[in-house]
Amino acid sequence: MIRADALHKSFGAKTVLNGVSFDLPKGESLVVIGGSGTGKSVLLKCLLGLERPDSGHVTLAGLTDAGPRALAPHIGMLFQGAALFDSLPVWQNVAFRLMRGTGRMGKTEAKSLAIEKLARVGLGPATADLYPAELSGGMQKRVGLARAIAGDPPVLFFDEPTAGLDPIMASVINRLIRSVVTELGATALTITHDMTTLRDVADRVAMLHEGRFHWQGPAAEAFTSDDPVLRQFTRGETEGPIPTLR
Numbered sequence: 001m002i003r004a005d006a007l008h009k010s011f012g013a014k015t016v017l018n019g020v021s022f023d024l025p026k027g028e029s030l031v032v033i034g035g036s037g038t039g040k041s042v043l044l045k046c047l048l049g050l051e052r053p054d055s056g057h058v059t060l061a062g063l064t065d066a067g068p069r070a071l072a073p074h075i076g077m078l079f080q081g082a083a084l085f086d087s088l089p090v091w092q093n094v095a096f097r098l099m100r101g102t103g104r105m106g107k108t109e110a111k112s113l114a115i116e117k118l119a120r121v122g123l124g125p126a127t128a129d130l131y132p133a134e135l136s137g138g139m140q141k142r143v144g145l146a147r148a149i150a151g152d153p154p155v156l157f158f159d160e161p162t163a164g165l166d167p168i169m170a171s172v173i174n175r176l177i178r179s180v181v182t183e184l185g186a187t188a189l190t191i192t193h194d195m196t197t198l199r200d201v202a203d204r205v206a207m208l209h210e211g212r213f214h215w216q217g218p219a220a221e222a223f224t225s226d227d228p229v230l231r232q233f234t235r236g237e238t239e240g241p242i243p244t245l246r
Contacts (some may be wrong), residue, residue, distance in 0.1 A: 001026045001155060001187035002047065009042055011152075016042045017053065018211025024204075026154070029181055029188040031198050031219070033207035035242060036169065040191040041232075043208065044159060047189070048075070049190060061155055072097065076148035079158040082140040084132040084147075086163035091128035094147045117146040121176055138169035142176070149180050156181060160188040162197055174200035195234060198222060207233065209242070 002024040007016040016039040034040050045051040047058055049068040058067055061074035078110050084093045092099070094117055095110035105113070115125045121142040125191055132140055141161065147155055161177060162170035174197050181188045182203075198205060202219035207230050209215075215230045223234055232240030 001028075001061060002189065003057075003059040004043075004047065005047055005057045005059075007043070007053045007058070009039075009046060009051065009053045015211055017046070020208070020212050022206060022213060022216065024187055024189060026187050027185050029178075029190070029201055029203045030131055030206060031190045031192060031202035031204075032196060032206050033192060035233065036193075038208050039157070039215075040208055043156065044189075044191055048077070048157065052128045062084060063204075072242050073151070075155045075157060076151065078141070078144045078156070078158045078161055080163050082132075082144040084143060086132050089129050089131055090118070090135070090143050091115065093132070093143060094128075094150050096147065098150060105138045113150065114146070117150050118143070120149070120180065122172075128130060137164055138166075138172065141165065141169075145176060149184065152184060154184075154186055154210065155240055156186045156188045158185075158188065158192075158201075160192055160194075161190065162194050163193070167196075168246060169230070170194065171200070179203050193198040198234075 004020050004022050007017045007020040008078050020043060032040055046053050047060060049066055049071050060071060063070055091111045091114035094114035095105065098105040099110050111128065118127055123139065123142055135143065143188060144161055156175060162173055165173060178201055190197065192198065198219065205222040206213045206216045206217050215225065215227050225231060229241050232242050238244050
């Protein structure tokens with residue numbers, strides 16, 4: 001469902017991606033980990049068509065090197081900061097894409113669908129008419145997740161889905177992500193620093209280090225591998241091959 005073939009991306013003299021390659025089959029959940037500044041967000045932007053790699057190719061849902069407009073019907077995205085529109089009520093945030101573009105949905109149908117998706121993430125119908133400023137951080141994340149799944153897309157992206165949440169709400173969000181991915185049969189890619197998210201969400205793990213996937217494997221092996229780079233990161237150790245001053 002997602003294939004990256006030898007992606008390279010530099011900004012001036014700084015090389016960020018140095019030959020990232022992977023295949024993500026339909027229905028599988030991949031979690032990409034790596035330190036701050038290692039290129040996780042740049043990789044995500046290249047997959048979404050928001051950045052063009054200097055070389056290499058991306059194929060997503062059968063489309064190769066497509067732009068964001070062509071990819072939009074095939075993907076759902078949960079942003080790190082939820083990224084809700086403050087001036088719109090919750091239901092319009094959830095149904096935002098469905099009410100625009102070709103085949104746009106009418107307001108009555110869109111609100112009904114939004115309420116259905118809000119219920120899927122544990123929010124009642126009264127939430128639909130609230131504005132983002134009236135929601136807690138955890139509720140905003142749930143609304144963001146409802147928006148991501150509003151069109152039942154085959155591919156879902158999650159950018160640091162538990163950032164800024166307390167441990168209990170982070171666990172709630174992780175469980176919701178795992179359940180909606182399974183329910184939709186979606187292919188999911190998550191970038192995170194959170195080892196709890198890795199445990200709760202991943203089928204497979206990839207570690208981005210020095211511009212490429214240093215390690216890839218089943219989630220069950222991520223915490224038992226003898227690889228020194230992976231072990232240092234998953235254990236949060238200050239001593240090891242990853243420099244602590246970056």
